[in-house]
Amino acid sequence: MRQKIVAGNWKMNTTVSQGIELINSIAAKIEEVPQDVKLIVNTPFTHLFPISKIIGDIKCPFCRSKIALGAQNCADKEVGAYTGEVSAKMLSSVASAVGTVAGAPEGAIGAPVEYVILGHSERRGYYGETNAILLEKINLALAEGLKVIYCVGEALEERKAEKHFEVVGNEIKEVLYQLTPEQMKNVIVAYEPIWAIGTGETATKEQAQEIHAFIRKTLEEKFGSLAEETSILYGGSCKPSNAKELFSQKDIDGGLIGGAALKAEDFIAIAKSY
Ligand code: 13P
Numbered sequence: 001m002r003q004k005i006v007a008g009n010w011k012m013n014t015t016v017s018q019g020i021e022l023i024n025s026i027a028a029k030i031e032e033v034p035q036d037v038k039l040i041v042n043t044p045f046t047h048l049f050p051i052s053k054i055i056g057d058i059k060c061p062f063c064r065s066k067i068a069l070g071a072q073n074c075a076d077k078e079v080g081a082y083t084g085e086v087s088a089k090m091l092s093s094v095a096s097a098v099g100t101v102a103g104a105p106e107g108a109i110g111a112p113v114e115y116v117i118l119g120h121s122e123r124r125g126y127y128g129e130t131n132a133i134l135l136e137k138i139n140l141a142l143a144e145g146l147k148v149i150y151c152v153g154e155a156l157e158e159r160k161a162e163k164h165f166e167v168v169g170n171e172i173k174e175v176l177y178q179l180t181p182e183q184m185k186n187v188i189v190a191y192e193p194i195w196a197i198g199t200g201e202t203a204t205k206e207q208a209q210e211i212h213a214f215i216r217k218t219l220e221e222k223f224g225s226l227a228e229e230t231s232i233l234y235g236g237s238c239k240p241s242n243a244k245e246l247f248s249q250k251d252i253d254g255g256l257i258g259g260a261a262l263k264a265e266d267f268i269a270i271a272k273s274y
Helices: 016-028 045-056 088-092 094-098 121-127 131-143 156-160 164-173 205-223 240-247 264-271
Strands: 004-009 037-042 067-071 113-118 147-152 187-191 232-234 254-257
Touching: 004 113, 004 187, 004 264, 016 037, 016 045, 016 264, 037 113, 037 264, 045 067, 045 094, 088 094, 088 113, 088 131, 113 131, 131 147, 147 164, 156 164, 164 205, 187 205, 205 232, 205 240, 240 254, 240 264, 254 264
Parallel strands: 004 037, 004 254, 037 067, 067 113, 113 147, 147 187, 187 232, 232 254
Antiparallel strands: none
């Protein structure tokens, strides 16, 4: 059985206090999330530490197990003079630091930063992240024990020119095909057509299913039966009103949610769409 996932990508939204308010609202409703659905919140770097503590403090183990923390990027270098960068090791060190804060109870530990989004079209497009750079980042993230949410997707012109299979296929072959099966076990793929991100326009369930099936087949050609276990998420204007029909498709294992992840009611409603 593939893991069903509803992941929020907060992007560059919310101040730290707004982020704390948002995670508290999500935590307050987490009991409503079906048992077999995992929520992942991918927050800005500045928010990871307090949110790690808040998630770590969720008392009911059943509720705690339904939510995980992630980041939205990491550096393509391990350590050193790279001003402004945040390394995979820094991400994996967040949880254990929670217990070192003054006044923290003995043995206190936060929720680990378990996931990192890599290859988002906004990183590829605005910050020039190539497949080669992304492969470096993925290798470093996996080496630190993080799980990677690797994004692929085509632009509108590429879809119109019917090049979407080629574009997405290359994003998989140039990056994921370079991983070992052992590494690939810790990768989730997110298909996010660029024309559907933040535009209100969603891929139809047929369009989404078609390319998700293509992604799974492409993974199968390299990784065999592991492809059946790989979660493939849909992202792009996914909201409570369309989540159900998207998630009912055979090869869609959940969503990577932008705008609708910034409202606890919407995020939880999407998670309840299964
Ligand atoms: P929207 O849900 O706002 O379209 O964003 C999707 C996305 O880019 C998630 O990573």
